[in-house]
Amino acid sequence: MKHALRTALVILGPLVVSAANAESPRFITTLAVKPPIELSMYADEPVMRRALHRAHEELPAFLETADTPPSHLVDFSVRVLLIWGQHKEFIWVSNFRQTGERSFAGYVDDDVHITTGFKRGDPFTFVRTDIADWMYTDTKKDRVYGAYSECALMTLAPADVAAKIRKDYKLDCEF
Secondary structure (H helix, E strand, O other), X not given: OHXXXXXXXXXXXXXXXXXXXXXXXXXXXXXXXXXXXXXXXXXXXXXXXXXXXXXXXXXXXXXXXXXXXXXXXXXXXXXXXEEEOOEEEEEEEEEEEEOOOOEEEEEEOOOOOOOOOOOOOOEEEEEHHXXXXXXXXXXXXXXXXXXXXXXXXXXXXXXXXXXXXXXXXXXXXXX
């Protein structure tokens, strides 16, 4: 189910909707609708700050669950900060594991929009403080947990499209 959500949110498209502050790192996602809609929001936007606050509050429980998940919880991913020179972007990293007290390694599971040496599938290391958001799928409930930054981005999408995505993935977008 997570891959379906990721497909719904990550296919590149021509329509760009953006909130603006060039100093703050960006969150970017693309909705797989016709025509595709790319949504972009900076981390310092009020709705994104609220989403990140909720993700941060729930991060310890998420990491504990991700460390030894029951078999019906799958597709664990974290959204982490990628800094490349002056450019900053948050990207999804999947198949991650803790490698030290506060360090992690995983694989880029996103399209990187800033010019870097990274592409989907590349190994990626990060520290806990780089984690901005997280998500996983509960196959028993057919529901995605977390993905609060995606919820914030959907405030930029047409209301009917956002409502369908929230309903299809049973996202909890209250923050």
